[in-house]
Structures are given as C-alpha cells and as structure tokens.
C-alpha cells in the first residue's frame with residue numbers, strides 16, 4: 235500500500251530533537267552527511283551509526299518505523315552494491331568468472347557504498363521524521379534569505395516546496411480513493427503484461443490530473459483572496475529563534491565531527 | 504441471498520501512533536430487497552464498513568459473506584463486484600473517459616461482456632440515472648455537478664449489481680439535485696435492487712429507508728425500523744445525531760402539551776396527528 239511510504243513523513247512529538255530549531259536540524263544534517271562522506275573506515279561508520287541510534291532513541295521514534303522507511307531504497311542499495319562489487323578496481327582478485335571478477339578493494343568499496351547510502355537515508359529520515367514540513371521550509375527560507383540580495387528567490391522556493399509537501403499526502407489519499415473507486419467498477423491494476431498494466435493506469439491517472447489542476451486553481455484563488463503577494467514584508471506567526479538546546483546539539487555534533495577527523499588522521503579504520 | 508457480516512473488525516495503520524480501530528466487532532445481516540439507511544457521526548466507521556462489503560478492504564479480523572461465501576477467501580473479485588455495487592462519496596471524481604457513454608461502459612467492459620450487451624446496459628443505466636440522451640455523447644467534464652454525480656452512479660448501475668451501496672449520494676448537492684437524487688434512488692429501488700445508503704441527512708433516511716442502522720465509534724448502536732430509531736431522540740443526541748425535522752417538531756409540540764406518539768417521524772404522519780389532536784379539542 236502507498237500509505238506504507240514513510241520517507242518524508244512527519245512523526246509528531248515533543249522530544250529534544252523535535253524541539254530543536256529547524257535551521258539547527260538542517261545544518262546539523264548537512265554536517266552529518268559530510269561526516270558520512272569524510273569517514274574512511276568502519277570505525278567511523280560505526281560511530282555515526284551509534285550516534286544515529288542515540289538520536290533515534292532521543293526522538294522516541296521506533297526503530298521499526300525508521301527501518302520501514304529504508305525499504306524503498308533496498309533496490310538502489312543492492313544495485314549499487316552489486317555494481318561496485320564487479321566494477322571495483324584493484325589487483326587482489328578473490329573470484330573470477332569470464333570477464334567478471336571480484337577484488338578485495340571491490341568488496342570493500344561495495345560495502346562502504348551500501349553503508350553510506352543506508353546511513354545517508356537514515357540521517358535525512360531523522361530530519362524529516364522529527365520536523366514538520368512547514369517548519370522545514372520555514373528553516374530553509376531563513377537559511378537562504380541572505381542570498382535574496384543577489385536575487386535568489388528564497389521565499390518563492392520555500393512556498394513552492396511547502397505547497398508541494400503539503401499536497402503529497404493529499405495526492406496519495408486521492409490516488410487510493412480513485413483506485414478503490416475504479417476497482418469497484420471492476421478495474422484490474424494487478425494482472426496482465428506491462429502494456430496492459432500501463433493502459434489500466436489511465437482510469438487512475440486522468441482523474442488524478444484533473445483533480446490536481448482543480449486543486450491548484452482553488453488554492454491560487456484562495457491565496458489571492460487572502461491577499462498573498464509574495465514574501466516582501468510578510469511577517470511570521472511563529473518566528474524562529476535559537477535556544478540553549480540548539481547550542482547543545484551543535485556542540486555534540488561538532489564533537490562527532492572532530493572524532494571522525496581524528497579517526498581519519500590517525501588512520502584508525 | 505443476504506450479505507452477512509460476522510465479528511468484523513478493522514484497524515487502520517496498526518503498530519503506528521496513527522492506529523485507529525474503525526470497526527469493532529460488527530455483526531449484521533442485510534436481507535435481499537431491503538432498503539437500509541446507515542447513519543452515524545463523522546468518523547464512526549460507515550465508509551470503512553461499506554468498503555468491506557465488496558472486498559475493496561480486507562478485514563483485520565472477522566468475515567463478510569455474500570451469498571453464503573466468504574468474500575476474502577478465494578472468491579473471484581469481479582464476481583463480488585458484479586453482485587455488490589459500491590458508489591463512493593463524491594463519485595464524480597472517478598470519471599475519466601471522453602464521453603459519458605464510454606465512461607459508463609467501463610464497468611461492464613471489465614466484466615467481459617459482449618459489445619451488444621454493454622450497449623444495452625449503458626442505455627438502461629443512463630436512463631435510470633435520469634440523464635438525457637443529448638448528454639450521453641458529451642464529455643463527462645462538461646456536465647453540471649449533479650449530472651456528473653448521476654453519470655458516475657450510472658457507471659456502477661451498468662454492472663447490474665443485486666445490491667447497491669451508496670456513500671452519501673446527496674452530499675454537496677443543492678435542493679434540486681437532492682430531490683433528483685432521491686428520485687433516482689427510488690427508481691433503482693423499484694427495479695428490485697437491495698440498497699444500502701449512507702447519509703448525513705436524517706430527513707432523507709426517514710423519507711426513504713425501511714430500516715436504519717446507527718453506527719457510533721465503530722460499533723452498531725441502533726438497528727431497527729425508522730419509527731423505532733427516531734423515537735430514541737436522546738440516544739441519537741448523545742451520538743451527536745439529530746432527528747428528522749418532523750420528529751423535532753413532534754418533540755417540541757409535546758413539550759407544549761401535545762401528546763403525539765414517539766414513533767411519528769414523517770411530515771404526513773405528523774399532520775394527521777396534529778389534525779387529530781386539534782379536532783379533539
């Protein structure tokens with residue numbers, strides 16, 4: 235079912251992580267991503283994984299939920315793993331069959347890439363699961379607002395993003411509803427070859443498109459009726475403010491970053 | 504053959520913080536030829552229940568029998584959909600074909616019927632839905648709201664289900680649209696189909712149905728003839744439900760000294776009772 239997709243889904247709560255300023259969370263997630271790519275060996279990855287586990291515990295989001303969010307990327311991870319496994323450079327050949335060969339470096343590369351991908355998605359998931367889409371775009375808008383001076387449309391982009399995010403659940407719901415309605419009329423979305431299945435999607439896609447246009451129209455009208463005219467001079471109901479917990483979080487993340495660098499410098503893999 | 508619901512329970516999103524028990528141990532039989540109204544407060548589980556009756560949704564536990572067969576076990580889905588037609592809320596959003604006719608033909612086509620048979624059924628369904636012939640060749644997106652709704656219902660009628668389930672067929676229609684919808688449902692009824700209608704309008708249910716089922720928090724709270732259900736004003740009020748206008752007037756008159764029996768709930772009956780009371784004076 236579509237409702238099983240957890241990527242990008244917000245999980246309401248009041249934990250330490252939930253209460254952090256969205257800007258802090260965005261910046262620290264970027265830092266975490268840098269950590270993942272800077273890290274050269276298993277010690278680093280283990281440290282990051284442990285740290286994420288700690289964050290997940292702190293946010294009181296069940297691990298089951300986070301792992302479920304990894305399912306959609308299972309294919310990409312396996313694909314990258316296999317590709318790296320066979321395309322790995324290096325000379326220490328472990329296994330050979332015709333043109334295909336696996337080297338020691340290849341294995342290591344493949345495992346690293348897979349681990350990196352999983353950590354990457356888990357890290358960003360921690361961000362989206364603990365931050366409401368509105369807070370997220372609010373944070374992004376504020377982070378990018380200094381670039382407004384050079385003509386960067388920070389507000390417009392943030393508005394577009396929050397509208398898009400806002401409508402993902404609606405679209406999913408609508409898709410489910412229309413699927414059910416067409417199924418009640420005997421539509422069959424599950425059997426037949428690829429062409430037949432693609433054709434069977436039409437009774438679903440056309441109402442979905444028509445509905446999206448209608449909704450976009452309604453929304454534009456509603457925004458205009460409420461005098462929306464872009465971001466200039468617009469104030470916030472809940473202005474973002476940094477607090478002590480943001481400082482604490484930044485401190486902890488800096489420590490992690492430093493630890494990764496130290497591991498790298500001393501060559502502890 | 505009836506539709507039997509046995510110990511039906513449905514839980515949405517189990518194992519997440521969004522977990523909701525929408526249906527809780529429902530037991531129910533709908534006999535052939537009945538016209539049943541299903542009412543209940545928003546979120547009481549009406550839509551969830553009816554989606555189980557033609558296997559669009561799977562029970563978390565319990566079972567649904569149609570013609571004595573458990574529909575979640577190995578019965579061909581198209582066979583059930585042929586027997587039990589389901590019209591969702593705001594069905595006009597499912598229209599997709601170039602013309603009204605083609606859209607109505609979608610259901611029968613999926614049943615694998617012959618071209619001739621499909622043409623006959625489309626014509627019958629559109630006539631029953633009260634759409635005039637000049638509209639049959641139009642794009643469904645050019646029709647008015649009420650016409651779209653009826654075209655969508657025709658799409659289900661064309662499958663000739665023995666039982667027709669309607670989820671709030673009159674929601675969002677103007678008074679004229681509502682009365683046209685009532686007329687349409689009556690003519691479907693006259694063709695011999697069993698009907699289950701979800702509605703928020705007590706007046707519509709009172710005027711049309713022979714049996715009323717009231718749902719509350721995923722359970723069946725009341726089930727009986729309209730006069731039985733609408734004499735339970737207090738219970739209904741506790742479930743955030745109202746009474747038909749005539750029953751409201753009945754209760755108000757009774758507080759002013761009238762003694763109209765509690766099982767009066769239609770305008771016609773009420774008129775008789777008031778005249779009787781006035782004559783006595």
Ligand SMILES: Nc1ncnc2c1ncn2[C@@H]1O[C@H](COP(=O)(O)OP(=O)(O)OP(=O)(O)O)[C@@H](O)[C@H]1O
Nearest residue numbers: 515516523525543544545546547548549550551552
């Ligand atoms: N797809 C879903 N996922 C999770 N919960 C749902 C879903 N659909 C319905 N629910 C919940 O199940 C309960 C019953 O919903 P249902 O739609 O059956 O109510 P209803 O009686 O049809 O209400 P209404 O009169 O508003 O149409 C509600 O609490 C609702 O929030």
Ligand SMILES: [Mg+2]
Nearest residue numbers: 549550551592
């Ligand atoms: Mg409903």
